[in-house]
Every structure is written in C-alpha cells, then in structure tokens.
Amino acid sequence: MEASATGIVQSGDRGQSVVDLQSALQDSGHSHVNADGIFGPITEEAVRSFQQAQGLSVDGIAGPNTFQALTGRSEVKSVSTETSTSTESSTSGVIGTAQGLIGTPYSWGGTTPAGFDCSGFLNYVFAQNGQSLPRTTQAIYDAGTPVSAPAVGDLVFFQGTYNTSNTATHAGIYIGGNEFIHASSSGVRVDNLSSNYYQNHFLGYRSM
Incomplete structure (x- = not known):
C-alpha cells in the first residue's frame, strides 16, 4: 500500500x-x-x-x-495516497524523459532536443511533465527548497564550473545511486557525484 x-x-x-x-x-x-x-x-x-x-x-x-x-525533513515529500501516486508518476516521467535525451549535444542557450545547456535541459524535461521552471540555473536554485539528502527527481547544483558572478553555475537531476543526469559540455549524460570534479564543485540539493 x-x-x-x-x-x-x-x-x-x-x-x-x-x-x-x-x-x-x-x-x-x-x-x-x-x-x-x-x-x-x-x-x-x-x-x-x-x-x-x-x-x-x-x-x-x-x-x-x-x-x-x-x-532534514520531518516527513516524506508525498505522504497521502493521492499525492504520492501523483508525485511518483511525475518523478518517473521526469526521469524517463531525461534518460530518453541521453546523447543530445550540448548547445549554449539551447532549450530543445537539437541541443541543450544545463538549465535548458531542466526546463525542457520538467515542461514535458507539466512543471515550469525558471530559465536560468541560478533562478532554479533560488526557487527550490533546500534538502540535505536528495530524493530521486530532486536537483543537484554546482558552483564555480565557469567564470560568473552567479553562485549556482551548473545543475542536473538526481536519479539515485549517487548519480545524476545533466547536459554537460559533452552532451546529455549520466555522471557520479563521487567524482573529484563534482565533489569539488558541489553546491547543494533542491527539491522543486
């Protein structure tokens, strides 16, 4: 049940x-x-x-x-039957959409399957599942709810990945097993948070 x-x-x-x-x-x-x-x-x-x-x-x-x-939360994100079922379906849809885009090339400012940047990828994936996100990585980070440990479908953010005044410079979708899917400079792919690069640039998790 x-x-x-x-x-x-x-x-x-x-x-x-x-x-x-x-x-x-x-x-x-x-x-x-x-x-x-x-x-x-x-x-x-x-x-x-x-x-x-x-x-x-x-x-x-x-x-x-x-x-x-x-x-860091006193309850799970979705506890009622109706909400849990809806959230499960939404999360499954987000992950499925994201995984279906693996291999899509990177494109600065890209927001379509012809090419994505990291925030464009998040915008597209969530929009395909009925949820609108702010356009930029920093704005998405600011709009999210901080969590100390991610659930599948939460977002993971990084800092200092390129030269900018923004705190949050890169983001992806947590898919479990310490892995996340994102539009990297080499295209949409899955990476592990335990790698030295991502550990060094880790900023935090957000639930949307």
Missing part, C-alpha cells in the same frame, strides 16, 4: 515515498538498499540500523524523527 497521511513509511508500503526513503538510506551509507519503491525486509533492516546508529527508537518504521535525521 501507499504511505499513509500520517507521514509514516513502514514495511509493506510502496511508492515514491519509499523511493525517497531508500535513496536517503543509500546516501547515508546503506548502499545495499535498492531504490525500488518497495519497503521489504532489506529496507526495514537498513532503517533499524540507521535508527540504532543515530540513537533513535529502533522499530524499523520511518517516522518523522527518522526522516528528520536522514533528510
């Missing part, structure tokens, strides 16, 4: 709320957890392990205190 309106995610739940939890667990060091949207025994054990390490009540249930420790 989907996570309930109480904001608690537990064994047997399915959907984007569980994906959010699993992605946060991966980023906290539980790399064996798959972000498959199914709260099974492996996810429950990872929650218990995290709770024990954080000095929380160990019950294997991801409630407000567990989410606060994991992500």
Whole structure:
C-alpha cells in the first residue's frame, strides 16, 4: 500500500515515498538498499540500523524523527495516497524523459532536443511533465527548497564550473545511486557525484 497521511513509511508500503526513503538510506551509507519503491525486509533492516546508529527508537518504521535525521525533513515529500501516486508518476516521467535525451549535444542557450545547456535541459524535461521552471540555473536554485539528502527527481547544483558572478553555475537531476543526469559540455549524460570534479564543485540539493 501507499504511505499513509500520517507521514509514516513502514514495511509493506510502496511508492515514491519509499523511493525517497531508500535513496536517503543509500546516501547515508546503506548502499545495499535498492531504490525500488518497495519497503521489504532489506529496507526495514537498513532503517533499524540507521535508527540504532543515530540513537533513535529502533522499530524499523520511518517516522518523522527518522526522516528528520536522514533528510532534514520531518516527513516524506508525498505522504497521502493521492499525492504520492501523483508525485511518483511525475518523478518517473521526469526521469524517463531525461534518460530518453541521453546523447543530445550540448548547445549554449539551447532549450530543445537539437541541443541543450544545463538549465535548458531542466526546463525542457520538467515542461514535458507539466512543471515550469525558471530559465536560468541560478533562478532554479533560488526557487527550490533546500534538502540535505536528495530524493530521486530532486536537483543537484554546482558552483564555480565557469567564470560568473552567479553562485549556482551548473545543475542536473538526481536519479539515485549517487548519480545524476545533466547536459554537460559533452552532451546529455549520466555522471557520479563521487567524482573529484563534482565533489569539488558541489553546491547543494533542491527539491522543486
């Protein structure tokens, strides 16, 4: 079943709320957890392990205190059945659209599949899924909600990737497993956040 309106995610739940939890667990060091949207025994054990390490009540249930420790938010982004289903569909659509554009060439100022720059890519992908974003990377960064650990579909931002007065200079879409998809200087591709280059230029995550 989907996570309930109480904001608690537990064994047997399915959907984007569980994906959010699993992605946060991966980023906290539980790399064996798959972000498959199914709260099974492996996810429950990872929650218990995290709770024990954080000095929380160990019950294997991801409630407000567990989410606060994991992500800086006291609840998952989508907790009601209706909202969770809608968010899951939207996130899946965003990731699917983005992955379908892998290999598209880079073009400064580009906003179409003929060629993208990084913010043009984000604008196009989200627009195809019914969400409008500001045009520039800095404006998108300013409009987003800061999160300490990303869920699939959140945006990751970088600074100092080229000479400008803006704080945010590059961005991509987090797809889980510490990877993100973006319009790099060599075209739309998937990269890993653990690479030295992206670690050195990392700015933060934003939820839109």
